[in-house]
Amino acid sequence: MNLPENIKDQIEDSIQSGVCCKFVRIDDNWGIKAFLNEDDRDRSQNNQLEYAEYGLAPPCECNRFEVGPYYCFVTRVAEILACPSVYRKERDEWDKIGKKNQKYIDNWQTMANDAGLPEVFDDHVGNFGWYEGDFVLIDCGND
Numbered sequence: 001m002n003l004p005e006n007i008k009d010q011i012e013d014s015i016q017s018g019v020c021c022k023f024v025r026i027d028d029n030w031g032i033k034a035f036l037n038e039d040d041r042d043r044s045q046n047n048q049l050e051y052a053e054y055g056l057a058p059p060c061e062c063n064r065f066e067v068g069p070y071y072c073f074v075t076r077v078a079e080i081l082a083c084p085s086v087y088r089k090e091r092d093e094w095d096k097i098g099k100k101n102q103k104y105i106d107n108w109q110t111m112a113n114d115a116g117l118p119e120v121f122d123d124h125v126g127n128f129g130w131y132e133g134d135f136v137l138i139d140c141g142n143d
């Protein structure tokens, strides 16, 4: 995949970011996850590859690369439920979305357990989404 020339600026300016990852959408299907810490990137990518085998995460590529100070990998774009950085100021709305999706989160945990995959502790609604009809974990960095 060809990365846009200004990809480093896009990573830096990304509003879709959490504590350790910045996300940049490249097109309808593909995006980049960028981390300042190499171990965080490696753990997140390794876990995502594993979860994706069971339809519990969006597929991602195996290759790894660096953009400036960022350690990156390429992932399929999921339809997110609520981005924490956007909903930080709208607590009520965030709680509502959380309640609505709690059954899917519980079911996800059961399926991961049944597959013998690591439990997810950071299981707030902002870390889940939909990908091709599957309820998926988008933030696979915590174990």
Ligand SMILES: Nc1ncnc2c1ncn2[C@@H]1O[C@H](COP(=O)(O)OP(=O)(O)O)[C@@H](O)[C@H]1O
Pocket: 016, 017, 018, 019, 020, 021, 022, 023, 031, 033, 058, 075, 076, 077, 078, 079, 080, 082, 083, 084, 085, 126, 127, 138, 139, 140, 141
């Ligand atoms: N596969 C994805 N598809 C769509 N958006 C994503 C994807 N992965 C991450 N994002 C966006 O980037 C944000 C930060 O990613 P996340 O993996 O949750 O990082 P952190 O560990 O920093 O919380 C998410 O809240 C979401 O908005």
Ligand SMILES: [Mg+2]
Pocket: 018, 019, 126, 127, 139
């Ligand atoms: Mg997150």
